[in-house]
Amino acid sequence: MFKILRGAGGERVFRWATISALVVLALFFIGIVVSMMAYTRWDTFVSALFSEEILFAIRLSVTTATVAAVISILIAVPVAYAISRASFPGKDIVDSLLDLPIVISPVALGAALLVFFNTPLGASIDDNVIKFVFSVPGIILAQVTVISALAIRLLKSTFDSIDPRYEQVARTLGCSKPEAFFRVTLPLAKNGLIASGILTWARAVGEFGATVTLAGATAMKTETLPTAIFLSLASADVEKAIAVIFVLVIIAVVALLSIRKITGRRYQI
Amino acid sequence: MIEIKNLTIELGEFFLKDINLSIGDGEYFVILGPTGAGKTVLIECIAGLHRVKQGEIWLGQNEVTHLASEERNLGYVPQDYVLFPFLNVVDNIAFGLRQAKYNRTEIQERVNKLAGLMGISQLLHRDIRSLSGGEKQRVALARALAPSPGILLLDEPLSALDLQTARYLRLELGRVHRELGLTTIHITHDLMEAVDMADRVAVIQNGHVEQVAEPERMLFYPGSERVSDFIGTPNILDCDYCHSLGQGVMEVGCGSLKLIVPHEGISVHKVAILPRHIYVSETRPPGRGVNGFQGTITEIKYARNAVRIALEVGENNLIAEIPYHIFEEMDLNVGKEVFLILRMRRIRVYESNN
Structure with missing residues (x-):
């Protein structure tokens, strides 16, 4: 043929x-x-959009996603650097294991977290340190669990693309290893860092499966934007669901365009 | 003084075996060898970029074998410069000075002084990415020199540049070395670069130091067959008479050859030219034909990538070397009459008997 x-x-x-x-x-x-x-009609769309519930969901989503993205990047920078630069036996296996949260269903991750907080150790953390189950910190924890793997993946490819010889030269110019990392490698990784930050943030805003399993779907309490869609559809309020969908689409478009603007190209996942 | 004692290291396909070198203060020391000989690994070991498990490296009175790069006080210019792309020229040069916590006026003074020395004062506020190869090389050199290192390591500093820039920078490197008197190790695969620049040359092949000698000694008395194979034994001609033609040019008579050579001195005792610097042609070359002769092929020998052709020119015997792919396109055989040119600028002149 x-x-x-x-x-x-x-x-x-x-x-x-x-x-x-x-x-x-x-x-x-x-x-x-x-x-x-x-x-939908324009006036019902606008009134749904500016309803107290949706504004609450927008605020909650933006705050939790920002905190989650910052935590994930702070964890991902050292982890990604270690995987990118170090060579140790079994590195490939560790590397693959870190990809698991990307491919596993978020509901499964959320369920696993819920089970953890039912063990004696988890329960004592939940009771005495921070309350995660069915509360706002639970949203952040669920988001971090899902997006940190993505952050690591993105930052690893950023560090992979930075020639280790920049650090070597910095060291011949008097920098210690940590100084070389902060004075040379981090500035070289700047675009990748910003892009990964935006992408993980956008992914956190959209996270639903793990969040709803661990933090629940209580209106005006743990109601993020995706949860709001879920709750609106469950109560057959399609107008409201559509309003939230458009909010999510706009957030996604702005995120992708700003990445392109900052890095000058499409970001490779 | 740099001393390397029994250094042995293996890094993938590159290795060094039992390297012993001693380099004097203020010396311009060239490490010469073919690609893959282990030259870069050696200089990187001195720079502290590899963990050395066997052997010792001493800089002056200090053993530095197990010290980190930042504790060795050296300047290092890697082959492709590795300038920091997020900094402009000034900030690249000032990088080591900021690290050493110099104050602002000291940094400014030092950067300006080095920029003047390297002839890049007009480039100071340019973006690194807009520089040409030669300019990048100067910036990299200024950056390495800025924190006043005890030694300077140059990894193939001229190989990525076009011929003209490389020739100019070769002179500049020599001048900088004379002005600063800094012990310098320079890596190259180019024989003429080594001969022109070095106080002493170490020929390294397959991770082994084959010979350490002054350039002339290495040319005329190669330490081993492998060295003579790599550099190609030069044609050495004794001269019977000479007289100056002015403008730094001399006419010398060697047997039946009358040669024009670049020389400022009074007398010429010997001249030498490498086989690869003798051009062989089947037809008469155009032009005035400085140092052009006619000769007969007496022997054709196949070497690694080239063909060595023995020629009888009057009462002199010369060896020419032609790259294999060029030889294949020519129709040369023993007994054939050919034209040859001894490239004037490549002829080396010796005044004394030694």
């Missing part, structure tokens, strides 16, 4: 085939957005 597709004719057919796939996919997404816009 591929014999028929030799030469310029084959090239044309191949180009059309690939471009049509792109067109079909684009039409699919545009169709979804248009159907949502057709379903």
Whole structure:
């Protein structure tokens, strides 16, 4: 069959085939957005958007996601650097294990956390240190669990792309190892750091599975934006759900565009 | 004084075996060898970039074998400069000074002085990415020199530059060395670079030091067959008479050859030229033909990547070397008459008997 597709004719057919796939996919997404816009009316959309509940969800999502993103990046920087630079036996296995939270369903992670807080150790942390289960810190913990793996993955590729010789030269110029890291490697990683921060933040805003399992879905208490969609649909309030969906779409678009603006290119995951 | 004692190290495909070197204060020491010989590993060991388990490295009175790079007080210029791309020229040069906690005026003075020495004063506020190869090399050198290191390590400092820039920078490196008197180790695979610049040369091959000698000694008395194989035994001609033509050029008579050589002195005793600097051609080359002769091929020998051709030119015998791919396109055989040119600028001149 591929014999028929030799030469310029084959090239044309191949180009059309690939471009049509792109067109079909684009039409699919545009169709979804248009159907949502057709379903809702501007005034009901605005009143849903500025309802107390949605404004609360926006505030809660933005705060928890920001805290979670900062914690994840602070953890991910040393971890990613260690995996990128160190060589030790079993490094490949550790590297793969750290990818687990990216592929495992967030609900499973949330359930695992919930089980942990039912063990004697977990329960005493929950009772005496910070209350995680069905509370706001639980949202942050769930988000951190899901997004830190992503942050590590992104930062590892950033550190991989930095030639270790920059640090070596810095050391011949008098820097100790930590000084070389802070004076040379971190500035070189600046774009990657910002991009990973934005991407993990956006992912935290959208996190639902782990959050709802650990922190629950109590309106006006642990109600993040995705939880708000879930609660609105559960009570058949489609207008409100659509309003929140648009908020999430806008956040995602702004995040991706700012990454492109900052790094000058699309960020590779 | 730099001393390396019984240094042995293995890093993947590169290795060094039982290296012993002693480099005097203020010496310009060149390490010469083919690609993959272990030159870079050696200089990196001195710079403290590899953990050395066997052997010792001494800088002056101190053993530094197990000290970190930052404790060795050395300047290091890697092969592709590795300038910090997020800093401009000034901040690159000042990097080591800031680290050493110099105050602002001291930093400014030192940066300006080094920029003057390296001839890059007009580049100080430029972005690193906008510099040419030669400019980058100067900035890297200024950055390495800024914290006043005890020794300077240069890894193939001229190999990434175009011929013209490399030739100019070669002179500059020599001048900087004379002005600062800094003990310098310079790595290269280029024989002429080594011969021109070095006080002494170490020839290193397969992780082994084959010979340490003054450049002329290495040229005329290669320490081993491997050294002579790598550098190619030069043609050495005794001269019967000479007279100056002015403007730094002399005419010398060697047997039946009348040669024009670059020389400022009074007399010439011997001249030498490497086989690779004799051009062989089947047809008469165009132009005035300085140092152009006619000769007969007496022997053709195949070496590693080149072909060595023995020629009879009047009463002199010369060896020329042609890269294999060029030889293949020519139709040369024993007994054939050919034209040859001894490249004037490549002829080396010796005044005394030694």
